[in-house]
Amino acid sequence: MLSESLSRKLSKLEWLVFALIASAAILSFWALPTVAGFDGLLHVYFLDVEQGDAELIDFNGNQILIDGGPDSKILQELGRVMPFYDHSVDLVILTHPHADHVTGLIEVLKRYEVGQIIENHTPYNTAEYAEWTKEKSSIPTTQAQAGQVIDLGGSAKLTILYPFYPKIDDQEVLKNPHDAMVIFRLDYGNDSIMFTGDAEAKTEYKLLTSGTNLSAKFLKIGHHGSKTSTTENFLKAVNPVLAFIEVGKKNKYGHPHQEVLERLENYGIKYYRTDIDGAVELILDGQNYKIELGE
């Protein structure tokens, strides 16, 4: 993964240099330091895909996309935040097979060159998941397992924290795909972000009792702010300063739940929510952070 992502990065840089030399007009408007993704900063976008999840990590021109939301709106969002010349996503992570996470990814696979996929492939019988499985058949796929590390270079790394085993018991998975969630933390310098997908209390408890280091400055709130997630003990263990809730306006599930919002407020954790703030961008330099809203 390391050598592969490095060669991919180099080829993108070479492409950019070529484009800059080839066009004086572009050169005057797109000086290298102003091109998103080549500024040495780590950008995390909590994209506005309405009721669903989609996050994009952009670091030195390499992109990792986590989930794709419920429909093709992800394409508009990627078009807005990715460089115009970039039609590849280095890694796609599918947290679990529910439609509000996988459906948009099918559109992404059709239109972007995707280098690799990480997921916890589970038996799940829906049209969307069958289409995803068909569409990704030619892309190298790794079964997620705690302990896997993806080195993004420059002291940035992504560590898979869950599932503990490459495959969870099929019957358990069939009952609730949330029990087979791909959960990971992204570390960059002194900063870290916990991505929990739609993990519920049961999985939070398994993580808490496993001895896993859960501490993270930033937390992607589980399951769109549902009261099934973000238990008090889990929140205390992560101990974030900022949280992000991905949720659609006036959704039929009543997400985010008032109990979860109150819990965050009680612990003095500021939060952003995509139904109110639109897409939220978190920018990290390894020491300090910055938030940009409403793009």
Ligand SMILES: [Zn+2]
């Ligand atoms: Zn969901």
Ligand SMILES: [Zn+2]
């Ligand atoms: Zn779900």
